Amino acid sequence: MSTNSENRSKVVIVSGGSRGLGQALVTGCLERGYTVATFSRSESPFVKTLTQQDPEHKRFLWESVDATDPAALKTFVNKVASTYGRVDALVNNAGVGIDGILPTMRASQIEQGIDLNLKASIYLIQACSKQMLQHASGSIINISSVNAIRGHSGVAVYSATKAALDGLTRSLARELGPKHIRVNSVAPGYFESEMVADLTPEAKQRIIRRTPLGRLGTAEDMANVVLFLLSPQASFITGQTIVVDGGITC
Amino acid sequence: MLNEVPSKQEILKLIVEHIRQILEEKAAHDGKLGDIGEENRLGAELGLSSLDLAQLVATLEMRLKADPFQELVPITSVRTVSDLVGAYEKFFSGDTSDGGQADALLESKRRAEARRNNSRS
Numbered sequence A: 001m002s003t004n005s006e007n008r009s010k011v012v013i014v015s016g017g018s019r020g021l022g023q024a025l026v027t028g029c030l031e032r033g034y035t036v037a038t039f040s041r042s043e044s045p046f047v048k049t050l051t052q053q054d055p056e057h058k059r060f061l062w063e064s065v066d067a068t069d070p071a072a073l074k075t076f077v078n079k080v081a082s083t084y085g086r087v088d089a090l091v092n093n094a095g096v097g098i099d100g101i102l103p104t105m106r107a108s109q110i111e112q113g114i115d116l117n118l119k120a121s122i123y124l125i126q127a128c129s130k131q132m133l134q135h136a137s138g139s140i141i142n143i144s145s146v147n148a149i150r151g152h153s154g155v156a157v158y159s160a161t162k163a164a165l166d167g168l169t170r171s172l173a174r175e176l177g178p179k180h181i182r183v184n185s186v187a188p189g190y191f192e193s194e195m196v197a198d199l200t201p202e203a204k205q206r207i208i209r210r211t212p213l214g215r216l217g218t219a220e221d222m223a224n225v226v227l228f229l230l231s232p233q234a235s236f237i238t239g240q241t242i243v244v245d246g247g248i249t250c
Numbered sequence B: 001m002l003n004e005v006p007s008k009q010e011i012l013k014l015i016v017e018h019i020r021q022i023l024e025e026k027a028a029h030d031g032k033l034g035d036i037g038e039e040n041r042l043g044a045e046l047g048l049s050s051l052d053l054a055q056l057v058a059t060l061e062m063r064l065k066a067d068p069f070q071e072l073v074p075i076t077s078v079r080t081v082s083d084l085v086g087a088y089e090k091f092f093s094g095d096t097s098d099g100g101q102a103d104a105l106l107e108s109k110r111r112a113e114a115r116r117n118n119s120r121s
């Protein structure tokens, strides 16, 4: 793959890079010398600091984008491509928890969850894969969840969106593989972030008790695996879902 | 990138150039590639897969700043080099009169015919 041997900074798009796992991913990618383009709806202190450090966007670009707007996603990807000349990798990280039992869930919550967790990922892949096809190389990583692998009450719609991402991963790996574009999923177990801020201390203890490795994950635990999948060390891995959960699903 | 509305000849030249490049990358042909003409069928004769065609369209979108396949012309109606050139000509002519419906209709007729032929054999 041409990108591995070249000595230039790879261009990585991370959706939802303003906090949580997205923040850990942006930090890890910048540390490894990648050029990072990311978006979220609102600017976080983390994003503000990075923009101040790199006002000319030499290696970091953030924009306010609502991922549930397909046209805005396409415009963002085109801007990244025209600013940096290409797109080498995409991490579909932006996602939202969709909590509540299905029988009483509001239709608007179902729609919003599917629009962000599933449709936005599909449209981002569509726009980025067009860029990747031009150079016949690339890497796409979808952030799934352990909820895609095991059943859990109260997260059925969320589970459906994440399992859909894993299906997307496998079929796209076959579809795009001949052009050297790898597609993988990372399925995190629970890790500390705003998404799980509402978990009660008891619920957290229960998760820890059921986890063979005896602790909750961290965003860095997840980011490390994503960074590995982006790297040339993973150049023969495609179509896989890698579970990073301290063993809770084993 | 071309600045003005490209002529048919410019579109054809660009398409042929990129088809050649994609086929060379694939190393699908031993030795030298023959001439590529307007009448050539993309799949059956030139050996382009649907993914190769997607690669071609992605590259042309970048070069021509045009994607006739989002709305105007169904990609499945493109069989020959000439069909492809025609799609871009249509895009640049601003002819959106039928929103690609005539092509879609033609395509659905072709599919129906293929199904009939298959069921006969």
Ligand SMILES: NC(=O)c1ccc[n+]([C@@H]2O[C@H](COP(=O)([O-])OP(=O)(O)OC[C@H]3O[C@@H](n4cnc5c(N)ncnc54)[C@H](OP(=O)(O)O)[C@@H]3O)[C@@H](O)[C@H]2O)c1
Binding pocket: A015, A016, A017, A018, A019, A020, A021, A022, A039, A040, A041, A042, A043, A065, A066, A067, A068, A092, A093, A094, A095, A096, A097, A116, A143, A144, A145, A146, A187, A188, A189, A190, A191, A192, A193, A194, A195, A196
């Ligand atoms: N935390 C966990 O335990 C856990 C477990 C398994 C899987 N995951 C998955 O890991 C990924 C990251 O989760 P996290 O916990 O880091 O989430 P988080 O802390 O809530 O961060 C979500 C990020 O996505 C952005 N975002 C949300 N809605 C958006 C929208 N409509 N348009 C654009 N950006 C949007 C947020 O910024 P704005 O709000 O400003 O838009 C933020 O940058 C998600 O896909 C999640 O499903 C998390």
